[in-house]
Amino acid sequence: MPTRTARTAWNGTLEQGGGQVELSSSKVGTFDVSFPKRAADDAGGTTSPEELIAAAHSSCYAMQLSAFVAEAGGTPQSLDVTADVSLGPDPAGGFRITGIALTVRGEVEGLDAAGFTAAAEKAKENCPVSKALTGTEITLDAGLE
Numbered sequence: 001m002p003t004r005t006a007r008t009a010w011n012g013t014l015e016q017g018g019g020q021v022e023l024s025s026s027k028v029g030t031f032d033v034s035f036p037k038r039a040a041d042d043a044g045g046t047t048s049p050e051e052l053i054a055a056a057h058s059s060c061y062a063m064q065l066s067a068f069v070a071e072a073g074g075t076p077q078s079l080d081v082t083a084d085v086s087l088g089p090d091p092a093g094g095f096r097i098t099g100i101a102l103t104v105r106g107e108v109e110g111l112d113a114a115g116f117t118a119a120a121e122k123a124k125e126n127c128p129v130s131k132a133l134t135g136t137e138i139t140l141d142a143g144l145e
Helices: 049-071 113-126 128-132
Strands: 007-011 018-022 030-033 075-089 095-109 138-144
Touching (some): 049 075, 049 113, 095 113, 113 128, 113 138
Parallel strands (some): 095 138
Antiparallel strands (some): 007 018
């Protein structure tokens, strides 16, 4: 299996500095990062580690769910997955990811709501990104459209 790479170039201090994260393997883009905007409600055109984790988790989860829907006898027509990754204070000091909320709405042939929910829960437990984030509370809101 392949290894994927991202690279960050950072200049300056945490509070005054900033950087750019490059998606090196795919070469699809370079994005600005800064701590003040990471901790602000308005990202102001910059990304953050939490947003990048949310992107990784939502896409991994969608892939895993499509496999489990098919395994259960259904055919996924469309899956709309959102991952909300929260940053907050760590009681031990600094910051930590305090939780991830996955929301999925699916249009699926051949599965009822209970079958879809079972596949969705199984995907939450088995997608590789969920496994990598063990120790962080991950919630799921799953439903058919």
